[in-house]
Amino acid sequence: MHEEVPALTATPLLETRSLTKEFRGFRAVSGVDLAVERGTIHALVGPNGAGKTTLFNLLTGFLTPTSGTVHFDGHDITGKAPEQIAPLGIARSFQITSLFEAMTLQEHLELALASPTGLANQWWRSVARLSRFRKRSLELLDQVGLADRAGAPASSLAYGQKRALELAIAMALDPKLLLLDEPTAGMGLEDVDRTIGLVKSLSAGRTVVFVDHNMHVVGSLADRVTVLQSGQVLAEGPYDQVRADERVITAYLGAVHE
Numbered sequence: 001m002h003e004e005v006p007a008l009t010a011t012p013l014l015e016t017r018s019l020t021k022e023f024r025g026f027r028a029v030s031g032v033d034l035a036v037e038r039g040t041i042h043a044l045v046g047p048n049g050a051g052k053t054t055l056f057n058l059l060t061g062f063l064t065p066t067s068g069t070v071h072f073d074g075h076d077i078t079g080k081a082p083e084q085i086a087p088l089g090i091a092r093s094f095q096i097t098s099l100f101e102a103m104t105l106q107e108h109l110e111l112a113l114a115s116p117t118g119l120a121n122q123w124w125r126s127v128a129r130l131s132r133f134r135k136r137s138l139e140l141l142d143q144v145g146l147a148d149r150a151g152a153p154a155s156s157l158a159y160g161q162k163r164a165l166e167l168a169i170a171m172a173l174d175p176k177l178l179l180l181d182e183p184t185a186g187m188g189l190e191d192v193d194r195t196i197g198l199v200k201s202l203s204a205g206r207t208v209v210f211v212d213h214n215m216h217v218v219g220s221l222a223d224r225v226t227v228l229q230s231g232q233v234l235a236e237g238p239y240d241q242v243r244a245d246e247r248v249i250t251a252y253l254g255a256v257h258e
């Protein structure tokens with residue numbers, strides 16, 4: 001009989017300590033301690049202006065913290081730039097669609113695969129040189145149900161399909177941590193349910209942190225939920241526990257459900 005090997009992965013994949021961001025003295029994120037365990041789906045919720053997007057920006061290097069630390073997978077990434085953080089294995093899909101309308105779906109994926117930091121650096125390179133990424137790009141499109149649209153321009157996609165394409169682009173880096181900013185924002189019921197299924201399938205073998213206002217989405221996906229209010233952590237725990245928390249009901253969920 002072999003003995004249980006102590007888990008080497010017991011530390012959270014992502015951890016912030018006392019993370020704070022001030023804008024001219026206004027604390028948008030205030031002393032946030034966040035621990036995201038490996039292999040989990042973790043939701044960030046909270047009313048408008050609670051600090052969720054600011055927190056995402058701090059995790060991905062788009063903003064520099066005023067104080068506090070961010071650790072990811074054994075690295076201190078506090079204050080590092082996005083192009084230093086992304087290659088460590090953090091990918092982000094944005095709340096606002098950021099596609100090139102005239103480019104085909106396949107070209108979007110080929111460009112994303114060609115660049116360790118996403119689309120930013122190599123868009124001017126000849127598309128022909130990107131053909132070696134064709135197979136993988138088709139696999140990624142297949143994962144999000146868009147393989148049959150590979151040669152179509154992004155402009156021809158419906159809104160929900162554009163969001164799915166953005167998920168495929170985020171997956172191109174094979175990230176350890178996938179950050180999704182309101183993956184179901186602006187979607188009808190059908191697309192919301194499709195996206196829930198998609199995020200579940202994409203989360204296999206990786207860690208996901210997402211922001212969403214839709215409690216059906218949060219309840220369906222999240223292993224754990226962190227509730228932010230006025231830049232601070234109001235509650236943290238499994239969904240059922242958090243949604244029963246009186247402070248959370250008062251601050252947020254009550255307003256949604258009642």
Ligand SMILES: Nc1ncnc2c1ncn2[C@@H]1O[C@H](COP(=O)(O)OP(=O)(O)OP(=O)(O)O)[C@@H](O)[C@H]1O
Nearest residue numbers: 023026027028046047048049050051052053054055
């Ligand atoms: N660059 C900035 N300069 C000044 N104030 C800012 C800046 N960015 C955000 N804030 C403020 O910080 C607070 C938190 O904003 P943030 O966008 O992080 O909230 P949120 O939880 O993502 O909200 P929403 O759900 O509406 O997206 C808000 O009061 C916002 O006005």
